[in-house]
Amino acid sequence: MSSLVSSPIGAATAPALIVIGASLGGLRALRELLQQLQPEFSIPIAIVQHRYWDIQHRLMESMQQGVRLPLREVEDKDELQPGKIYLAPADYHLLVEPGSFLLSTDPPVSYARPSIDVLFESAADAYGQRLVGVILTGANHDGAAGAAAIKAKGGRVLVQEPATAESDVMPAAAIAQTCVDAVLPLSELATQLNKFCAASSL
Amino acid sequence: MDINSARTARPDLEDIELELLLEGLYRYYGCDFRNYARASLKRRIRKVLETEGLTQISALQNLVLHDAAAFKRMLLGITVNVTSMFRDPSFFLAFRQQVVPLLSTYPYIRLWHAGCSEGQEVYAMAILLQEAGLYNRCRIYATDSNERVLQRAQTGIYPLGLMQQYTQFYLQSGGQRSFSEYYTAAYDSAIFRSSLRENILFSQHDLAIDGSFNEFNIILCRNVLIYFDAVLQRRVHKLFHESLCRFGILALGRQESLRLSPYESEYEALVKSEKIFRRLD
Numbered sequence: 001m002s003s004l005v006s007s008p009i010g011a012a013t014a015p016a017l018i019v020i021g022a023s024l025g026g027l028r029a030l031r032e033l034l035q036q037l038q039p040e041f042s043i044p045i046a047i048v049q050h051r052y053w054d055i056q057h058r059l060m061e062s063m064q065q066g067v068r069l070p071l072r073e074v075e076d077k078d079e080l081q082p083g084k085i086y087l088a089p090a091d092y093h094l095l096v097e098p099g100s101f102l103l104s105t106d107p108p109v110s111y112a113r114p115s116i117d118v119l120f121e122s123a124a125d126a127y128g129q130r131l132v133g134v135i136l137t138g139a140n141h142d143g144a145a146g147a148a149a150i151k152a153k154g155g156r157v158l159v160q161e162p163a164t165a166e167s168d169v170m171p172a173a174a175i176a177q178t179c180v181d182a183v184l185p186l187s188e189l190a191t192q193l194n195k196f197c198a199a200s201s202l
Numbered sequence: 203m204d205i206n207s208a209r210t211a212r213p214d215l216e217d218i219e220l221e222l223l224l225e226g227l228y229r230y231y232g233c234d235f236r237n238y239a240r241a242s243l244k245r246r247i248r249k250v251l252e253t254e255g256l257t258q259i260s261a262l263q264n265l266v267l268h269d270a271a272a273f274k275r276m277l278l279g280i281t282v283n284v285t286s287m288f289r290d291p292s293f294f295l296a297f298r299q300q301v302v303p304l305l306s307t308y309p310y311i312r313l314w315h316a317g318c319s320e321g322q323e324v325y326a327m328a329i330l331l332q333e334a335g336l337y338n339r340c341r342i343y344a345t346d347s348n349e350r351v352l353q354r355a356q357t358g359i360y361p362l363g364l365m366q367q368y369t370q371f372y373l374q375s376g377g378q379r380s381f382s383e384y385y386t387a388a389y390d391s392a393i394f395r396s397s398l399r400e401n402i403l404f405s406q407h408d409l410a411i412d413g414s415f416n417e418f419n420i421i422l423c424r425n426v427l428i429y430f431d432a433v434l435q436r437r438v439h440k441l442f443h444e445s446l447c448r449f450g451i452l453a454l455g456r457q458e459s460l461r462l463s464p465y466e467s468e469y470e471a472l473v474k475s476e477k478i479f480r481r482l483d
Contacts, residue, residue, distance in 0.1 A: 073457075074457065075457045075458070075459050075461075076427070076428045076455075076457050076458050076459070077432060077435070077461070077462060089456070089457050091289075092428075092457055093242075095239075095241040095242055095245070096241065097239070097240060097241045102239045102241055102242060102428060103428045103457050104242040104245070104428060104429065105283060105284070105285060105425045105428070105455075106242065106245065106246070106284070107284055118245065121245075122241040122244075122245070125214075125241065125244070126241070
């Protein structure tokens with residue numbers, strides 16, 4: 001599957017939330033993506049990056065490098081605010097409700113906690129068509145079911161082009177499971193997110 | 203009206219079914235999940251649907267209202283908070299270093315473990331207090347809303363396979379001994395020493411319904427409030443405030459806060475990063 005972005009991706013509804021899932025190689029990919037967002041980027045972004053215990057504190061700092069938008073590790077019941085990037089804390093699932101986040105310590109889903117599927121599925125429930133999901137590099141299948149849930153509720157899904165990902169397994173799994181809206185390299189993903197933001201502020 | 207706006211205007215059927223189920227459970231069985239955080243509750247209910255071989259919440263409602271055994275299975279599915287001993291070792295390390303010295307001055311220590319689930323954290327705290335030489339002065343009240351979970355907690359038996367991880371957490375939490383001293387291995391189980399249980403009183407208490415039952419020096423409630431919505435969190439914080447003595451200590455989970463507590467200003471942070479607070483007066 002190649003890029004479909006020449007036609008406007010769901011120009012109908014402006015997104016109220018963007019959810020991103022990343023695993024192996026995700027830190028570098030996330031930084032590259034987030035650095036290219038406009039300073040006035042106003043759609044809240046929630047991220048699940050798989051990680052190990054020992055890097056939990058360093059992850060926030062290293063991800064913030066070069067990124068202008070403020071990053072926050074989610075505390076329970078945090079409210080979604082425009083222009084903020086929210087990161088799932090280590091060893092908690094991150095879920096979305098209309099207007100706020102919540103956390104859970106339920107067992108790992110497909111060996112992952114935080115799990116991308118858990119974030120995507122709850123966000124799809126809460127935001128339906130006003131949600132955009134993004135799957136980046138990773139070496140497992142987390143996020144594929146979540147991407148399908150987003151599509152089922154009328155939201156949009158963008159996937160990092162597998163050939164350009166450090167690990168192509170996760171993007172390929174998402175593409176195989178559901179009819180995604182676009183498959184793009186990182187820089188074009190950033191361009192697309194910026195367009196969403198411009199559309200939402202109209 | 204186009205199709206899209208019609209779709210957003212119509213309420214979600216699953217949400218309606220969920221509300222009806224919760225209302226039914228409350229009216230018929232008296233257990234109140236109406237103020238549990240919706241997104242996580244929904245996930246747990248979907249899991250119950252899966253294990254019961256059902257697809258719709260209304261079918262589950264029919265089942266649990268007419269079949270008490272199915273109701274009990276569902277309760278386990280939606281109330282058990284799985285945790286491990288010494289989860290968040292840095293919390294237990296901070297407790298050893300900064301709370302234990304305060305407790306040493308007390309002649310008698312009453313501790314409430316609210317929402318203890320299967321008891322992993324209760325035993326972890328008992329081990330810590332024994333090592334600090336405080337256990338004999340302690341009375342630990344371990345409560346949970348679910349009777350069956352409490353029965354499991356009371357046995358102090360956990361899968362042997364988990365001990366490797368518990369040991370690692372124990373050592374990271376500042377434990378100085380060999381963790382295997384605390385349990386006996388039998389087949390696939392680790393049976394914890396009964397001396398750890400001597401001063402623990404397990405009893406049923408539902409944070410969503412029940413009131414204060416004693417005055418405590420310490421209340422531990424970690425990763426329980428995340429399952430409650432803002433309304434229920436406020437209720438529980440009121441309950442905690444009423445149940446803590448002057449300078450009493452309240453310990454929450456790593457990503458929890460007092461932000462939703464009506465009493466936030468009546469606490470000070472004792473160890474901010476570990477969410478250990480102290481009631482001011």
